[in-house]
Amino acid sequence: MQSRLFTLDFSAFGGDYTIPAPSYFVLLLVGFLFATIMGCLWAKRVGQDPDVVVDLGLAMLLAGVAGGRLLHVFADGYFWDYVHLCTDPSKVNWEVTRTECLSTYDGIWNAVQGVCKPKKADCLAWAKFYGGGFAYYGGFIGASATAWYLLKADRFPFWKAADMAGMVVPIGLVFGRLGCTLAGCCFGKVWDSSWALSFPGHSPASEAQWKDKLLRAPSEASLAVHPTQLYESAAALAIAAFLILHLHGRKRYDGQVFLAFMALYAAARFVIEFFRDDDRGAFLGLSTSQLIGVLLIAAGAYFHTRLIKSAAAPRELAPPSALP
Secondary structure: OEEEEEEEOOOHHHHOEEEEEEEEHHHHHHHHHHHHHHHHHHHOOOOOOOHHHHHHHHHHHHHHHHHHHHHHHHHHHOOOHHHHHHHOHHHOOOOOOOHHHOOOOOOEEEEOOEEEEEOOOOOHHHOOOOOOOOOHHHHHHHHHEEEEHHHHHHHOOHHHHHHHHHHHHHHHHHHHHHHHHHHHOEEEEEOOOOOOOOOOOHHHHHHHHOOOOOOOOOOOOOOOOHHHHHHHHHEEEEEEHHHHHHHHHHOOOOHEEEEHHHHHHHHHHHHOOOOEEOOOOOOOOOEEEHHHHHHHHHHHHHHHHHHHHHHHHOOOOOOOOOOO
């Protein structure tokens, strides 16, 4: 695990100022740049303005980060922690060691309860995305809504652009989930296999297993777990290959590639969720991502039915012009 790839040092400009570069964000940006470049090449090929794709990509990146953060806040099980951190910090319990409480979290150690308490209220904690905490589907929904609005405003053919996104987004997901592997988030359930992964101490997996009494201390390496990040990365790569090499050249209507991506990813994610063991929120025995995936598959089926009927409908012939 390598949660930080490098650190930018600006001390040469005066002061002691550094910016860490988390693995997840670096690979997320790599995926974004790759998708944007592919989108520009596609726009030139179909006779559209590449500048629209660049502007759209930047807007979708910002909307995706905001949407992913908001879904994490509301659906991943931390909502009341964020509320209490603003209104009554005494109700917030951070289950960490005393050493971590005093150093990493800069909190107050409660020896009676054996938990860490925040020193002061922080009403903007929910917005601090750079501290980690995202939900992919929130980003997907936020970015998609932004794309629909901007493409309509620019009179850019929406479903054609959606098909482009359907081919490049899964490639971006490949990079994103590799970043998750390096960061140690989105980990799987304990698995006794030579294919399993073990994360170092103080990783999300180690800390979760310590809270579950599976480890004596969070500084210990985690028990071997399912490499669910790599499962999803491989699934996204397979989906991208199928859409680019097979479906795109055989599509029957604009939007088919995007709808296929949406359904295939939702189905793959639904299965992978059963092997994950991180906090994601749950309802009716299913995770938030599984519930959203079911809704997206249903939405995909609905739009597929509409669009394929529109493509198959015979066009009305114009009346013949009068002979001279």
